[in-house]
Amino acid sequence: xxxxxxxxxxxxxxxxxxxxxxxxxxxxxxxxxxxxxxxxxxxxxxxxxxxxxxxxxxxxxxxxxxxxxxxxxxxxxxxxxxxxxxxxxxxxxxxxxxxxxxxxx
Amino acid sequence: xxxxxxxxxxxxxxxxxxxxxxxxxxxxxxxxxxxxxxxxxxxxxxxxxxxxxxxxxxxxxxxxxxxxxxxxxxxxxxxxxxxxxxxxxxxxxxxxxxxxxxxxx
Amino acid sequence: xxxxxxxxxxxxxxxxxxxxxxxxxxxxxxxxxxxxxxxxxxxxxxxxxxxxxxxxxxxxxxxxxxxxxxxxxxxxxxxxxxxxxxxxxxxxxxxxxxxxxxxxx
Amino acid sequence: xxxxxxxxxxxxxxxxxxxxxxxxxxxxxxxxxxxxxxxxxxxxxxxxxxxxxxxxxxxxxxxxxxxxxxxxxxxxxxxxxxxxxxxxxxxxxxxxxxxxxxxxx
Amino acid sequence: xxxxxxxxxxxxxxxxxxxxxxxxxxxxxxxxxxxxxxxxxxxxxxxxxxxxxxxxxxxxxxxxxxxxxxxxxxxxxxxxxxxxxxxxxxxxxxxxxxxxxxxxx
Numbered sequence: 121x122x123x124x125x126x127x128x129x130x131x132x133x134x135x136x137x138x139x140x141x142x143x144x145x146x147x148x149x150x151x152x153x154x155x156x157x158x159x160x161x162x163x164x165x166x167x168x169x170x171x172x173x174x175x176x177x178x179x180x181x182x183x184x185x186x187x188x189x190x191x192x193x194x195x196x197x198x199x200x201x202x203x204x205x206x207x208x209x210x211x212x213x214x215x216x217x218x219x220x221x222x223x224x225x
Numbered sequence: 226x227x228x229x230x231x232x233x234x235x236x237x238x239x240x241x242x243x244x245x246x247x248x249x250x251x252x253x254x255x256x257x258x259x260x261x262x263x264x265x266x267x268x269x270x271x272x273x274x275x276x277x278x279x280x281x282x283x284x285x286x287x288x289x290x291x292x293x294x295x296x297x298x299x300x301x302x303x304x305x306x307x308x309x310x311x312x313x314x315x316x317x318x319x320x321x322x323x324x325x326x327x328x329x330x
Numbered sequence: 331x332x333x334x335x336x337x338x339x340x341x342x343x344x345x346x347x348x349x350x351x352x353x354x355x356x357x358x359x360x361x362x363x364x365x366x367x368x369x370x371x372x373x374x375x376x377x378x379x380x381x382x383x384x385x386x387x388x389x390x391x392x393x394x395x396x397x398x399x400x401x402x403x404x405x406x407x408x409x410x411x412x413x414x415x416x417x418x419x420x421x422x423x424x425x426x427x428x429x430x431x432x433x434x435x
Numbered sequence: 436x437x438x439x440x441x442x443x444x445x446x447x448x449x450x451x452x453x454x455x456x457x458x459x460x461x462x463x464x465x466x467x468x469x470x471x472x473x474x475x476x477x478x479x480x481x482x483x484x485x486x487x488x489x490x491x492x493x494x495x496x497x498x499x500x501x502x503x504x505x506x507x508x509x510x511x512x513x514x515x516x517x518x519x520x521x522x523x524x525x526x527x528x529x530x531x532x533x534x535x536x537x538x539x540x
Numbered sequence: 541x542x543x544x545x546x547x548x549x550x551x552x553x554x555x556x557x558x559x560x561x562x563x564x565x566x567x568x569x570x571x572x573x574x575x576x577x578x579x580x581x582x583x584x585x586x587x588x589x590x591x592x593x594x595x596x597x598x599x600x601x602x603x604x605x606x607x608x609x610x611x612x613x614x615x616x617x618x619x620x621x622x623x624x625x626x627x628x629x630x631x632x633x634x635x636x637x638x639x640x641x642x643x644x645x
Binding site for chain 5: 337338339340341342343344345346347348349354356358372374375376377378379387396397399400407408409410411412
């Protein structure tokens with residue numbers, strides 16, 4: 121899985137029928153800063169993921185890729201390869217909290 | 226999933242029998258521009274995908290990769306690893322519309 | 331899927347029993363040239379794929395990766411992650427033919 | 436699979452129900468140093484993995500990716516794409532031990 | 541699949557129960573040299589794979605990734621994503637032998 125920030129959303133009216141009603145978010149994966157390991161930094165990559173947890177803009181989420189994206193009750197049998205499986209509260213590195221969702225509010 | 230522009234097509238007369246009649250498109254993945262996050266920019270990569278939605282040249286589409294590419298009614302049991310699952314109308318980043326299919330017409 | 335050129339072959343006498351009799355080709359993925367989008371250029375990467383269509387040296391082929399490589403009649407249940415699913419006749423970009431197999435003969 | 440060091444952990448209170456109670460670790464993949472092949476060096480990449488073996492901070496672990504991450508008794512049917520399958524004692528390269536978990540204690 | 545050289549091994553005493561008795565090798569993927577296409581060169585990447593064929597140190601092997609790594613008799617149902625499926629005798633590029641296992645002895 122990877123840590124990513126919700127940066128936006130996609131609207132596609134014409135789509136595979138089973139995809140109707142599923143929210144599509146744009147996310148950007150983050151990684152631990154290599155220098156001081158004291159913060160998360162953006163990778164510049166762009167993914168589209170299905171969200172069933174109500175993730176908001178700028179929220180940090182946990183994304184699962186591949187066939188396992190179909191292993192949630194709402195995404196079973198969908199033609200998708202990435203899904204949000206958690207809304208991240210905190211990330212700790214080396215025993216130190218380097219991200220908290222409280223920063224966002 | 227990823228956002229991609231349809232740039233062309235592939236013709237392969239000699240192929241695995243189950244692939245007969247399936248349209249093969251060339252697409253180029255796009256990502257959100259890192260600088261101002263105000264537009265989509267091409268990545269320079271080349272993928273071949275199956276399309277069942279009638280995507281046109283230059284259209285922006287949503288692509289699903291991996292085993293889930295077989296999870297649409299038309300692609301079940303096909304030896305494919307990528308399929309178009311939606312034709313993109315709009316992409317919003319940070320609450321701002323950075324792509325609209327209306328730009329294409 | 332991706333477009334690739336057949337550059338060679340691999341011989342492995344000692345192998346998993348089910349692999350006996352399956353032809354192993356070396357292929358190099360190609361991508362559309364970013365500058366003028368008027369030709370296919372090599373990526374420098376090396377993949378080994380199973381071929382059941384009789385692809386010849388230098389031929390341009392369509393390769394499927396992942397679990398779907400097992401979705402052809404000849405490769406069912408094989409421990410493989412890539413298979414040739416088509417021999418490419420032409421590649422069109424922006425309505426213009428940038429590759430034709432006739433160039434090879 | 437890949438070799439990775441446990442660098443931290445993730446807390447996500449709001450998540451897909453089946454994920455409750457599963458420990459989420461942050462790991463950084465390592466590779467063999469190209470120059471002298473005498474040590475493991477960090478790659479700078481960040482992955483989140485499920486751990487069922489009790490891996491500790493800084494411990495070197497073996498990570499399995501993809502659908503096979505669901506092939507352990509504790510992770511069956513989970514929407515995950517990476518799991519710790521072993522705690523690494525030693526890594527040998529060219530007949531020489533270049534990593535030992537004893538270094539950590 | 542990819543071509544890789546066996547560079548070492550991993551020992552992990554504490555592991556998922558089903559992994560007991562399975563040999564874990566460190567391999568480095570190789571690719572065809574882009575310049576003259578007359579030899580295989582190392583990529584600098586590090587993978588851990590399961591071996592059931594008795595590959596020796598420095599031997600060149602064929603590696604299968606993903607769910608198909610479970611499609612050999614010995615690796616069925618294992619939580620693994622990479623397995624050796626062949627010991628490579630020769631690699632031919634453009635009709636010329638650029639690697640032979642005889643070089644190793």
